[in-house]
Amino acid sequence: xxxxxxxxxxxxGSRLAAAVALACMTAGAASAGTIVGWGNDSYGQSTPxxxxxxxxxxxxxxxxLALTGNGSVVGWGDNxxxxxxxxxxxxxxxxxGWRFSAALGDDGSIAAWGENNQGQATAPAxxxxxxxxxxxxxxxxxxxxxxxxxxxxxxxGEATAPAxxxxVAVSAGWNYSLALRSxxxxxxxxNNxxxxxxxxxxxxxxxxxxxxxxxLALRDDGSVVGWGVDSDGSATPPAxxxxLSVAxxxxxxxxxxxxxxxxxxxxxxxxxxxxxxxxxxxAVAGGGYHALGLIVPEPTSLGLVxxxxxxxxxRRTRSSRTA
Numbered sequence: 257x258x259x260x261x262x263x264x265x266x267x268x269g270s271r272l273a274a275a276v277a278l279a280c281m282t283a284g285a286a287s288a289g290t291i292v293g294w295g296n297d298s299y300g301q302s303t304p305x306x307x308x309x310x311x312x313x314x315x316x317x318x319x320x321l322a323l324t325g326n327g328s329v330v331g332w333g334d335n336x337x338x339x340x341x342x343x344x345x346x347x348x349x350x351x352x353g354w355r356f357s358a359a360l361g362d363d364g365s366i367a368a369w370g371e372n373n374q375g376q377a378t379a380p381a382x383x384x385x386x387x388x389x390x391x392x393x394x395x396x397x398x399x400x401x402x403x404x405x406x407x408x409x410x411x412x413g414e415a416t417a418p419a420x421x422x423x424v425a426v427s428a429g430w431n432y433s434l435a436l437r438s439x440x441x442x443x444x445x446x447n448n449x450x451x452x453x454x455x456x457x458x459x460x461x462x463x464x465x466x467x468x469x470x471x472l473a474l475r476d477d478g479s480v481v482g483w484g485v486d487s488d489g490s491a492t493p494p495a496x497x498x499x500l501s502v503a504x505x506x507x508x509x510x511x512x513x514x515x516x517x518x519x520x521x522x523x524x525x526x527x528x529x530x531x532x533x534x535x536x537x538x539a540v541a542g543g544g545y546h547a548l549g550l551i552v553p554e555p556t557s558l559g560l561v562x563x564x565x566x567x568x569x570x571r572r573t574r575s576s577r578t579a
Contacts, residue, residue: 288325288552289538295505295546296526301333302546313550315505315543316352316390321359322548323350329359339370352543353390353428360388366397376408391428391466396435398426404435414446429466429504436464442473452484467504467542470522474502480511490522505542512537518549 288309293302299318310330312323319333319340329347331340337355345367349360356370356377366379366388374393387398394408394415402423406415412431425436432446432453440460444453450469463474470484470491478499482491490507493499498514508522508529516536520529526545539550 289536289550291322292532292549292551293320293546294531294549295528296544297546299334301543302548303332304548305330305332310550312350313539313541313548314350314352314357314390315541315546315548316357317354317544318546319352319355319357320541320543320546320548321350321352321357323347323359327362331357337371341369343367343369349388351388351390351395351428352541353395354392354544356390356393356395358388358390358395360385360397364400366395368395374409378407380405380407387426389426389428389433391433392430394428394431394433396426396428396433398423402438406433412447416445418443418445425464427464427466427471429471430468432466434464434466434471436461440476444471450485454483456481456483463502465502465504468506470504470507470509472502472504472509474499478514482509488523492521494519494521501539503540503542503547505547506544508542508547510540510542510547512540 288311290308291304291310293304295302297303301318301320309325310322311325314321322330327346329342329350331342339355339357346362347359348362351358358366358368360366364383364385366385368377368379370377376393376395384400385397386400389396396406398404402421404417404423406417408415414431414433422438423435424438427434435443442455442461444455446453448454452469452471460476461473462476465472472480472482474480478497480493480499480502482493484491486492488507490509499511500514501512503510505528511519513519518531518537520531528545528547536551536553537549538552541548
């Protein structure tokens, strides 16, 4: 896997910032935290469970998932297709799709459940998977050898992954897919009606996320670039190079900054970017018209940033340093 090193003395504490979309949210946080939700709550999808042992979050159309420190998965919100009826098991990553869900088992296998009219909840067999992503009606997975596999809806070729074994991250959107290569370049395939899978050229990218018809990528220097539908400004990120992770919702975008605060842009008709104030955010996830944040109380030490890509997610840990 490709590692990105950035130093910033203003970065506080020990924090895992994950790039989430309607896609993958990988576990492995150095510490667990609590969950907050905002935006549309018609199914209770933005009213998370209480507790402080959560290590990962993911948001679908109207349902939400969280991974706990003991490897169990909790779901809430819409369950009309069984998308929050989590099968028993011990998991290391979660992905909430439109009306289905997936989880990566500790043994490297994939479990999927919920709506299955396109085969999206029929995950591929095997136990060599390292990351997962869930889109509208299709799923993607990264294998240990760096290759990709897709399943589910393939009307636009979104589940037909490109060949190669140099991939380090994946993200699945509305009938399209994105991947990050080990050299820091991007590739997109599937529906391209609005340019959502026409990725920017070049290298130097560290994370990707796609949802409806817009996409975002985080660069090595901490800046963000967007493309695709931009009618509400969702593909026009704010300037700056202090971003740690990015997430996309239906037509809105969110990001975690190096000081632990959030930034949001795009549609706000349901309060999708009216997030609670705070500077202890570890990760953020965007769904249909709601969003989730993972909050971990800040330690007293400062640290240097070490970034490692884990599938469709961005993992950052900081080595302790005296303030």
